[in-house]
Amino acid sequence: GAVVSQHPSWVICKSGTSVKIECRSLDFQATTMFWYRQFPKQSLMLMATSNEGSKATYEQGVEKDKFLINHASLTLSTLTVTSAHPEDSSFYICSAREGAGENNEQFFGPGTRLTVL
Amino acid sequence: KQEVTQIPAALSVPEGENLVLNCSFTDSAIYNLQWFRQDPGKGLTSLLLIQSSQREQTSGRLNASLDKSSGRSTLYIAASQPGDSATYLCAVRLNTDKLIFGTGTRLQVFP
Numbered sequence: 458g459a460v461v462s463q464h465p466s467w468v469i470c471k472s473g474t475s476v477k478i479e480c481r482s483l484d485f486q487a488t489t490m491f492w493y494r495q496f497p498k499q500s501l502m503l504m505a506t507s508n509e510g511s512k513a514t515y516e517q518g519v520e521k522d523k524f525l526i527n528h529a530s531l532t533l534s535t536l537t538v539t540s541a542h543p544e545d546s547s548f549y550i551c552s553a554r555e556g557a558g559e560n561n562e563q564f565f566g567p568g569t570r571l572t573v574l
Numbered sequence: 575k576q577e578v579t580q581i582p583a584a585l586s587v588p589e590g591e592n593l594v595l596n597c598s599f600t601d602s603a604i605y606n607l608q609w610f611r612q613d614p615g616k617g618l619t620s621l622l623l624i625q626s627s628q629r630e631q632t633s634g635r636l637n638a639s640l641d642k643s644s645g646r647s648t649l650y651i652a653a654s655q656p657g658d659s660a661t662y663l664c665a666v667r668l669n670t671d672k673l674i675f676g677t678g679t680r681l682q683v684f685p
Contacts, residue, residue: 500663500675501618502675503673506672552618562608562620565610565618565620567617570615
């Protein structure tokens with residue numbers, strides 16, 4: 458099946474620093490990638506949708522200047538948390554999809570645990 | 575606004591029981607519905623995807639049904655095993671391309 462990887466799997470940083478998380482589709486070309494965040498014991502909340510070569514579309518309430526998304530190629534998307542603060546600590550999960558048809562699933566990465574001290 | 579709710583929120587059962595997990599959604603205009611499994615601290619594993627034109631899908635001991643008109647889906651797990659312990663999430667895909675996730679059911683199957 459389709460494989461999506463994320464790097465790093467976990468990161469601890471100091472408040473005020475920026476952190477970059479990578480999401481890669483390993484065996485397919487992802488025309489669309491999605492970024493989610495998940496707080497403990499809660500469900501996944503969509504942050505933004507990105508199409509290769511286009512600007513990301515952010516969900517209401519998500520600061521685009523704080524969560525920078527780049528989808529420069531069909532196999533790589535990055536999420537940069539700028540000037541991270543403790544309230545940004547969360548589990549970030551990406552997903553990737555090859556096409557937009559009804560049979561095209563989103564395949565999820567293993568997630569990245571971000572802890573901001 | 576589409577809202578997805580799962581009942582029960584948590585479930586603890588002895589090994590061998592047959593289980594039913596429920597998922598309800600408020601807007602029937604969905605593209606498809608998907609059930610996922612999430613182990614603690616891990617990503618999501620897709621279990622079953624039901625297209626909007628389908629009524630059920632089966633994979634091994636898992637069977638998922640979909641009733642769009644009533645806004646409901648159920649995940650049936652037969653002969654549960656301790657290895658089935660995880661959080662189960664349902665998600666509906668909207669025509670706008672987004673996946674809206676449910677609140678999840680935390681399942682524990684004890685030997």
